[in-house]
């Protein structure tokens with residue numbers, strides 16, 4: 001379990017963390033999402049003791065990371081996949097890390113296999129693609145078989161096949177009881193991976209909820225109606241007190257009445273319809289709605 005409570009940190013005049021508070025629970029993939037500069041990397045650096053917060057606490061299994069004996073056995077992390085000696089082979093990179101932590105060398109071959117690098121562990125890491133470096137970073141994070149993992153942008157640079165692999169891999173780690181924190185700029189990357197999401201902006205938490213809750217919130221009771229008589233359907237539903245928006249694809253988005261009332265109103269008026277369904281929001285919809293006011297850099301509207 002990773003617990004972050006009330007973290008505050010300034011860089012000069014810039015307040016990078018402003019009361020950051022959340023918990024990463026075992027058995028879950030927790031997405032950590034927010035616009036550029038929201039404070040994701042700084043939070044992770046504070047958890048690892050690489051940056052000091054002016055206020056607040058960051059604990060791994062109830063203790064500050066710096067006080068942990070053999071920390072790789074408590075928390076595995078990937079902050080920067082390119083932070084490695086390019087001349088070293090991937091295998092030697094991992095061996096060096098394992099030995100520095102008193103971990104057995106045989107674990108190196110296990111994590112290379114686990115991350116799909118079994119056949120290329122003898123190659124120089126400097127020749128690895130970014131996607132392979134991400135896998136190598138995850139292999140390093142798993143060396144101590146830790147109960148918690150913290151990965152900064154692990155999808156970065158991965159091809160579609162790598163992204164699918166990563167999603168399944170992260171879910172599997174959580175299914176085995178690990179607490180997994182994964183940061184991303186892109187909510188869409190986390191759909192199908194995270195079951196819980198912490199959305200941050202300007203150094204603080206904007207939303208901390210299950211994916212199901214976020215999606216339900218974004219759908220906001222809206223209903224999609226498909227009809228061959230779209231104008232008549234819009235008229236009937238407006239007359240029934242609904243707010244109606246026409247979509248480009250020949251459907252209506254209807255807000256106000258429940259789905260049963262929409263069906264009843266259309267039926268009573270004899271307006272044909274082929275679909276009345278609860279609006280299915282994406283995580284991206286939920287995210288954009290939540291972070292609308294928290295984007296640090298936004299192109300000026302023209």
Ligand SMILES: Nc1ncnc2c1ncn2[C@@H]1O[C@H](COP(=O)(O)OP(=O)(O)OP(=O)(O)O)[C@@H](O)[C@H]1O
Pocket residue numbers: 011014015016034035036037038039040041042043185
């Ligand atoms: N070493 C530093 N010196 C000065 N300012 C910093 C430093 N590190 C981070 N910041 C600032 O702190 C704020 C939070 O940055 P941070 O990198 O934690 O955000 P982030 O959510 O990880 O962003 P990104 O998604 O772009 O990586 C930003 O305004 C950033 O400019």
